[in-house]
Amino acid sequence: MSSTQGKQVIIVGGGIIGLSSAFYLQEAGFNVTVVDKSDMLNGCSYGNAGYLCPSHFVPLAAPGIVAQGFKWMWNAKSPFYVQPRLDKDLISWGLQFMKSANAAHVKRSALPLRDIALLSKKLYEEWAAIPGLDFAYEPKGMLEFFKDEASAHHAEHSVKESRALGLDARLIGREEVQQMEPNAKLDIRAQYTSPAMRSFTPIS
Numbered sequence: 001m002s003s004t005q006g007k008q009v010i011i012v013g014g015g016i017i018g019l020s021s022a023f024y025l026q027e028a029g030f031n032v033t034v035v036d037k038s039d040m041l042n043g044c045s046y047g048n049a050g051y052l053c054p055s056h057f058v059p060l061a062a063p064g065i066v067a068q069g070f071k072w073m074w075n076a077k078s079p080f081y082v083q084p085r086l087d088k089d090l091i092s093w094g095l096q097f098m099k100s101a102n103a104a105h106v107k108r109s110a111l112p113l114r115d116i117a118l119l120s121k122k123l124y125e126e127w128a129a130i131p132g133l134d135f136a137y138e139p140k141g142m143l144e145f146f147k148d149e150a151s152a153h154h155a156e157h158s159v160k161e162s163r164a165l166g167l168d169a170r171l172i173g174r175e176e177v178q179q180m181e182p183n184a185k186l187d188i189r190a191q192y193t194s195p196a197m198r199s200f201t202p203i204s
């Protein structure tokens with residue numbers, strides 16, 4: 001009998017992190033209980049876009065985010081809402097976040113973020129092969145469209161950076177997009193595709 005067999009683990013929070021931890025702990029022989037304050041049908045893990053993006057390797061703490069983050073953090077519907085409160089830890093976290101939002105941090109984070117996303121992709125592929133566990137996993141890749149000059153430059157830069165990290169992304173021409181999406185009316189400056197990207201339907 002292994003040393004983990006039958007040992008009790010309680011996980012607080014049944015989002016993707018809690019549930020995947022529960023899955024692997026149970027596989028390792030632990031007796032797992034997940035507790036959650038909600039019905040788990042309204043949270044972040046249930047309502048997200050279901051993208052698995054190895055080519056999204058830029059951390060949240062990046063140049064430009066501080067001004068944007070200030071606007072977002074007061075809006076309960078934004079992706080960066082922080083309940084306003086005078087909390088020492090929160091203030092200290094905010095100051096560290098602001099200090100980290102620089103180009104050197106972005107550069108340092110790219111490899112680990114790419115590797116975490118690639119590992120996640122591998123694990124999602126293993127889950128997709130489990131009979132009866134259907135979460136609409138689709139190995140379709142992703143097309144991103146950019147409408148103005150500044151975003152077109154951003155697209156070129158993203159593709160260059162992705163390729164430098166060994167990821168399969170490339171800029172594609174309007175004709176190729178039109179062939180992929182024959183019914184779409186295109187009003188775009190640049191487009192790129194990341195065939196490595198995956199999507200799925202979030203479930204709890």
Ligand SMILES: Cc1cc2nc3c(=O)[nH]c(=O)nc-3n(C[C@H](O)[C@H](O)[C@H](O)COP(=O)(O)OP(=O)(O)OC[C@H]3O[C@@H](n4cnc5c(N)ncnc54)[C@H](O)[C@@H]3O)c2cc1C
Nearest residue numbers: 013014015016017018036037038043044045048049050051
């Ligand atoms: C609009 C949107 C789109 C997104 N799209 C993507 C995407 O395409 N791809 C991607 O990779 N990521 C995406 N994300 C990010 C992703 O959804 C989150 O990073 C991820 O879901 C976080 O999972 P989690 O398990 O840490 O937290 P959560 O999903 O927030 O789960 C935490 C759980 O803990 C419970 N809980 C909290 N406090 C307590 C307590 N005190 N007692 C008991 N239970 C508690 C909550 O009820 C909740 O069920 C998106 C996020 C948003 C908001």
